[in-house]
Amino acid sequence: MNRRGSHRLLAVVGAAVLAVGTIAAAVAPANATTKSTGAGNVKNVCGVAKPGFDRCFAQIRTDVHEPAHVGHAGTANTAAATVPAGFGPADLHSAYNLPSIGGANQTVAIVDAGDDPTAEADLAVYRSTYGLPACTTANGCFSKVNETGKASPLPPDQGWGVEIALDLDMVSAACPQCKILLVTAASASDTDLGSSVDTAVKLGATEVSNSYGATESSITPSDAAHYNHPGVAITVSSGDQGYGIPNAPAVFSSVIAVGGTSLTKAGNTRGWSETAWGGNGGGAGSGCSAWVDKPAWQTDPNCPGRMVADVSADADPNTGPAIYVTDTPDLEGLPSGWNIVGGTSASSPFIAGVIALAGNPAKYNSASPFYAPTAQSGLNDVVGGNNVTFQDCGGDYQCNAVAGYDGPTGMGTPNGLSAF
Secondary structure, eight states, rough: OOOOOOOOOHHHHHHHHHHHHHHHHHHHOOOOOOOBBBHHHHHHSSSOTTTOOOOOOEEEEEEEEEETTTTTTTTTTTOOSSSSSSSSSHHHHHHHTTOSSOTTOEEEEEEBBBTTTTHHHHHHHHHHTOOOOOOOOOSSSSSEEEETOOSSSOBBBSSSSHHHHHHHHHHHHOOTTEEEEEEEEESHHHHHHHHHHHHHHHHTTTTEEEOOEOOOOOTTTGGGGGGTTTTSEEEOOOOOEEEESSSEEETTTTEEEEEEEEEEEEESSSSEEEEEOOETOOOOOHEEEEEEEOOOOOTTTTEEEEEEOSSSEEOOGGGGGGEOOOOOOTTTTTSSEEEEEHHHHHHHHHHHHHHHTTTGGGSSSSGGGSSGGGGGGGEEEEOSSSSOOOOTTOOOOBBOOOOSSBBBBBTTTSSSSSSO
């Protein structure tokens, strides 16, 4: 029984529904074989994690691959047929009304478990294909370190190669001029990942993105200090299994919990349409914390604890971005090259990049700036859709995208930089 007696009955039901997953986690290895999400064309990149470990929240399409793609979308005379399937940087900048210049003085860190030995080379293909400036170790834009901040030795590959490529590509898509720091944790344990966040901050990161998590529990508060670094904006994926018991570290009040949407081109004034990402075995994580108190700046009425999420961006793998990755040994035969990948693992690094593009990370000691009335004109209020997968919230805002705040999409998605 959780400590908050006023926790809604639906959350208690959710605990029972998710108990099967908890039992499975107890016997699964730290990086289990890739599992299906239930959708016929999507797989989870990371398997179920055992207690005390986290899993990444990337989801990869199994029906779209372009392993031999050599097109260069950034050149004026390139035929549309050579552009990789999936959204590219120009699409995302159009959808979210973002400028192409900014963030040159910002360093966005991504924290992941294990090394991806082809990370820099893959990033070079992504950026050159879309006409983005080179970001390399040689020019000082890219750096990769271990959990203690050293360039070597790097930890063994933990099967997070697709996650790492997604993180690097989404930061690049949002903020082409930003520097990128990849911190490779020794393992996917709570301790190693949290320590890697501390390292990223010590090395000067202005934003830190974390695309991983695990269902919160009584031990969740003990990790909070790793994600509390005033002056640094810390984004965290809300999860990819829809409404239910929320994930940590997304529940911490010092972070920006990033949910997800389904993004499609439209004939409206904006040119794009968004709904909450959900259905087909996946969906943006949302939920009411039983272990983290409600911050003063969050006032939604039906959750007595910290509510997830705060803001959002495209996360549906069926409307997802193109990424380039060659480190795919654990994906059961899925080819390397160009793939479409989603999950809130896409939205967290993208939002970190948007914050960097705006250049005001110090204002984000928490997500409170997004809840200010003055921020609303700078956010697209997402209305429509839900993230019901295993558990339904009975029509409540906790699992349905409604006007104003809701769990799956938070306060909305970027509409320019005025809210950032």
